[in-house]
Amino acid sequence: MRTMRSFQTAEVADPVMAKFAMVAPVLEAILYSLKQARVHRLGGYDAITLVDLAREFREGSGDAGICFEWTVHEAIAVRHPSIWPLASEVLEAHCGISGGADSILFGPEKDGRIPILESVTDALTPDSRLYLGQRGQPPKLQRHIPDIIEAFRAKGRGEKLPRSFAGIWKADLFLGNPASDRWVGTTVKTRSNGLEGASGLRLGIYPQENVRDEPRFDDRLHLIRLPLPYDGGFSELYYKSFYLVRAFLRADALQPSRIDLPDAEDRFITEELRVRAEYPVLAVLGAIRNMSQQDLLHTDDVISVQSEISLSSDGLVESDRDSFDDAVSLAPAPHIE
DSSP: EOOOOEEESSSOOSSSHHHHHHHHHHHHHHHHHHOOOHHHHHOOOOGBBBBHHHOOOOTTTTTHHHHHHHHHHHHTTTTTTTTTHHHHHHHHHHHOOOOOOOOOOOOOEESTTTSSSSSSHOOTTTOOOEEOOSSOOOOSSSSGGHHHHHHHHTTTTTTTTTGGGGGGGSSSSSEETTTEEEEEEEEEEGGGGGOOOTTTTTEEEEEEOOOTTTEEEEETTTTTEEEEOSSSSHHHHHHHHHHHHHHHHHHTTOOOOOOOOOOOHHHHHHHHHHHHSSSSSHHHHHEEEEEEOTTTTTEEEEEOOOOOOOEEEEEEEEOOTTTTOOOOOOOOOOOOO
8 A cells, every 4th residue: 555645835826736736646646546456567656647547547436435534634634724723622622632633544544545644553652542531541542453453344343442442443533632642533424414423432523514513512422523614725625626637537538528627727737637648647746746836735755555455335345465456536525415
């Protein structure tokens, strides 16, 4: 599996240049999400062109929820003002975790959909604590990760986790603060009625339904509700970038139809991609970044991580790295399904 992490480092200036800055890591993520067997068949990452990527691209039924989780994680990780202050306030007010919110993406190892932005085991320390909202010392989280992953694979059947947090395998994120080293199991849904409580989960994140929908403790679910406003800015730009990349790949690396991509600035970007369709993706990424708002995002180097898990429309499954299973897409989610 390939991993990378991006940070927003400046305000959005020109919308086209800003989208180029987003399109580059989206394409890079899709490239490194291809199955290894297909990468080897095509001659390695350096040889894969945009046309190849379009032909390998497949959409999956679970893309919407997966990408919403990732977008929430990314927005908190880069401290986007539409999300980070609210998440930080809720963590401090309801969980006693101060110092600002950070996010660890959990899944575990959602290989095949999106690149994991960080390994949960690397992000935690031996002293990391899982806040449960109960009396007594919060349990240490890192040492339980193998059992959490085993429970995830078994969908909670026969897990070895203590009863007090036996449902933590349902977490999509761990929110907390590295300085205090305290974290909260968090579930992320595209709709509020999709929230489900479980032992060990403390936060439920979803798009805000109306202006009266505010953070609060839900007695029925035993979750702290954290509705997120999505009214423009970084997240909207991210979604638009996802959509234009998906439209371009679905059009077989040609210019998408106007009904699929009506905005002039999006069509300008896809035309720049089209004229480079026969070139290797990695080379095109360099050209795109030269045309982008280069101070908008900083992306860490891509590294390899061992993984034997892939995510299909049926969920996480054991994966043979030499198999020729279909590649799975990185597709955007609507704000509310």
